[in-house]
Amino acid sequence: MNPDDLENATTAIITTIRTTLRTELTSVWLPLQLGDIALTALVAIAIAALVRRRFDLSAATMGWPAYLRLAIRALIDNFAVLIFILLIIVTRASLEASLSHARTYLLLVATNLATAWVVIAIVTSLIRNHFINRIVAVAAWTIAALSILGLLDATSAALDARGLMVGGIRVTPLLIIKTTALLLVAIWAASTTSNFLERRVQASSDLTPSVQVLLSKLIRIAMMAIAVVVVLSASGIDLSVLAVLTGAIGVGVGLGLQKMVSNFVSGIMLLADKSIKPGDVISIGDHFGWVTNMGTRYTSVDLKDGRELLVPNEDLVTQRVINWSYTSDRMQLQIKFSTSYDTPIGKTQAAAVEAALSVAQVLKEPAPSCHITAFGATALEYVLWAWISSASEGPTRVRSAMMIAMWDTFERQGVVIPKPGPSHIVLDKAP
Incomplete structure (x- = not known):
């Protein structure tokens, strides 16, 4: 476009506005139309207020689907505008039917502006993101207003008149505005679609939790990639520029994004090989907890004490991690204790097993077992082994219940613990 195109486009806009104003301002129909619009607006507001007092339309739609309820609510909020449109249409039709040269x-x-307002309000009511909702509403209303006034082509030409060449692409204000608006709408559409598909995937009982998370991540990435490609194509941008972008990303990875990429790839690997999945009970160093969420950069582990451990995915791949529920959710508890030499060994073993079986979470098969481990200086040392049904039930609570049962059983059967020391628990899997 030549440098004079901006001036020509601006002149066209000014000429259109002057012609319209000159035609309307020199006519007696201007004050009549303005007065009719103002009076109709007041009547529409009064009728809408009266209807709202008589009928509760929001309550009548409470059981409807969410998106349909949002659209109906938008109609209710713009009920006065709908009445205004209807009254203006009737007035205009009456004037044109009764007068041969009526200026309307x-x-x-x-009428057109009010109709565009209602349509835009209904469409944008389906967008729950407030920021995108406002952007889309303003952009759509601006385009509609310019089109109704006959200024859209001239305004587009003015915004496209000046540009800057960047990497073989002519960047103009029109291109920036159009690309930004399309990108926001495309991202919202991709996010909404991916959320819907993710809910369907997570509702499928045939898929394991790790496969569900993996498919959800891949769906979201694919939707976002498709949105970007569609926006670039619709904006008239050559897709070959993606090669430049890919090269820039490669340079960024080489300069300092290795960890980010490594965590992302590691997260995909963890989900693909199912070594760790949401709901697993794992040990990392001195920490023991439940996997609650697996993101693209880190995995969240709930320690059940108000803290959540955020572990980089790379660490879960490269470091030693104990997964207590990898093949089975069962967990073995070991409780070490001691008794006096005066207490028979068989009696002690039977009492310990009986105490363990009295706890609901302890499995009867494989059955608990008690073994003597050492002849101490002042007492016999034992270890009680027992399996609990689920690691997710919390080994600390089960351990506490077992020790209380052992205390009561020993006291009832005369098993003497001569020198109580700090008991401890060892967690281990079956060989």
């Missing part, structure tokens, strides 16, 4: 241009413009 402003009435037509008011």
